[in-house]
Amino acid sequence: MAPTRPTGGPALVLVLGLAAMVVSMMQTLVVPILGIIQNDLGTSTANVSWVTTATLLSAAVFTPxxxxxxxxxxxKxxxxxxxxxxxxxxxxxxTTSSLLWLIVGRVMQGAATAIFPLALSVLREEIRPEKLHGAMALVSGTLAFGSGLALVGAGLLTQGDNPDYHRVFWLAAVLAVVALIAVVAGVPASRHKPGGRTDWLGAGTLAALLVLLLLPxxxxxxxxxTSVRTLGLFVAAVVMAGVWVLVERKVKEPMVDMKMFAHRPVLFTNLAGLLLGFAMFSQFIGVSYLVQMPEKVTGYGFTASVLRASVEYLLPTTIMSLLAAQIGGMLVxxxxxxxxxxxxxxxxxIGFAWLTGAHDSSASVILAGMVIGVAISFGYAAMPALIVASVPHHQTGIANGINSISRSVGSAIASAVITSLLASKTIEHLPAGVPALPQESQFTLSFALAGGAFLLVVLVALVGLHSDRRSAEPEQSEAAVAEKAAESVSA
Known part of the structure; x- marks a missing residue:
């Protein structure tokens, strides 16, 4: 019997790109409307923060x-x-006006983050080797585009004197339905199902580890x-990490193969993912806050509205990421x-050095952001290729899932670090009634830290991935892997 060859084409890539875009929108959709949700539900800032935290924790638990x-x-x-x-x-x-049920809904949305590694698994199975890297780059590029599109959509739907956050979630529901129909119609059934037992103990201990880490x-x-609760959870996370490793080394069919997890290309690619997630979210938060600073009060910023911040200053970055995706695939x-x-x-x-030294004009902020958009796109194109070239066919989903988590952890760390930095030094002698606003030096420091994260990615790529031939020449490894996979499916 002749081997079954990959037959997927552009339509499949577009369907999976749409699904990945919708997933990325869920991550940033609520950021511009947290204040509206807080006012409508009459809750505190600490309570409403769970609308974003719940999604982060859910994604970390369900993605792997x-x-x-x-x-x-x-x-499929x-x-x-x-x-x-x-x-x-x-x-x-x-449809809800209850904070509890809103958080439950966000937990359900967060589980959809698993769509991205699943989409990459489908591409590996269905796309010919010579087209695979371009397809993965395009689908990966839709992540940044979806994040920006969500900001614009949320801003547009909540304009006016009586903003209603429910409209934003109706937009999410409609887009999710469109993606569901497209997947049902356009994604072929899997031809490679090795089966096996679900490692519930490993899944449970990994979930506990991620919650204990991401919550503080x-x-x-x-x-x-330095509170007892924060430090206690960090200590508990370290203990649970040891428990998880022990469980995965003992069970017969582990959820995560520790040898794969510790394999040099996989380990350093995950480290690069964490740093990339940190830098990307630092740019998003830093620029968003910077341009909204009231210039007449602070002496810097552009007094932009939430909508203007999204459309004028952040959307060009996301569009550039999408345009650069195909170039990234070609370079791979x-x-x-x-x-x-x-x-x-x-x-x-380069982009963050530009932002660090010159963020006093709109043109400078926008152009620097577009350079960073290229950086994000190239990173998203390269990391799935490194992962796919380094793991067996049947571990593609879990390996890319772990890489997605590494980016989420990086984003969570960026959110915590940048928020803390901006709150640590505020402008003195503000007019009465004006809330505390950060000093400009804190934005400069934030952008410098993000540039430092990208500098560490350079070192990870050149030094950490240097000794492994497959990480240096993944296109050759992947071609060979895909050929073997295609032959083994129907041999």
Whole structure:
């Protein structure tokens, strides 16, 4: 019997790109409307922060579990199930006026983050090797585009004297339904289902580890970084990490193969993902806050509204990321994922150096952001290629799921660090009734830290990934892997 060859084309890439874009929108959709939700529900800042924290924790818990489940039992049914959950969560959030049920809806939306690693698994199975890196780069590029699009959509839907946050979640529900229909119609059934038993103990201990780690990171600013609760959770996370490693080394069919997890290319790619997530979210938060500063009061900033901040200052970054995605895929094929990651990180260093030294004009902020957009796109193109070239076919979903978590952890750390920095030094002698506002030096420091994160990515790519041939030449490894996978499916 002749081997079954990959047959996926542009339509499949567009469908999976749409699904990934919708997922990324769930992450930033609520950022511009947290104040509206707080006022409408009459709750505190600490309580409303759970609207974002709940999604982060849910994504961290469900992404590796569902990525592994899709690897074992089929990507398409797992994709459909996750999208149905996202539709239900969006409708719940759109119809409730209870903070508790809104948080439940956000937990359901957060589970949909697993769609991205599942989409990459489908691409690996269905796209020919010579087209794979470009396809992964395009789907990865939609993540940044979706984040920016969500900010614009939320800003537009909450304009006026009586803003209603429910409209934003109805938008999420409609887009999730469109993505669900597209996946049902356009994604073929999985041809590679190795099966196996679900490692519930490993999944549970990993979930506990991630919650114990991310909870103090996301809430530390509210609780206090030296409080007993914050420090206690960090200590508990370290203990649970040891428990998780012990469990995964003992069970017969582990959820995460520790050898794969500690494999040099996978380990350093995850480190690069954490740093990239930190830098990307630092740019988003830093620029968003910077341009909204009232110039007449602070002496810096551009007095921008939330909508103007999203459309004028952040959207160009996301559009540039999408446009650069195909270039990133081409570079992966021609010079390798390792050097593409290096080039992207170098763009990031340049972009943040620009922002650090010159953020006093709109043109400078926008153009520097576009350079950073190229850096993000190249990083998103390179990391899936590095992961795919370094793990067996049946571990693609879980490996990319762990990489997605590393970026989420980086984003959570950036949110905590930048928020704390901006609150640590405020302008003295403000007019009566004006809330505390950060000194300009804190934005400068924030952008410098993000540039430092990209500089570390350069070192990770050149030094950390240097000794492994497959990480240096992933296009050759991936071609070989894909050829073997195609032959083994129907041999």
């Amino acid at each position: 579990l569902l990525g592994r489940f899709g690897d074992m039992h089929g990507k 049914p797992t994709l459909i199930g996750v999208l149905v959950l996202m539709v239900a969560g969006s409708v719940l959030a759109a 990171i996301s809430q530390g600013h509210e609780w206090g970084w 094929r021609r010079i390798g994922a390792r050097f593409t990651l290096t080039a992207g990180a170098a763009f990031g260093v």
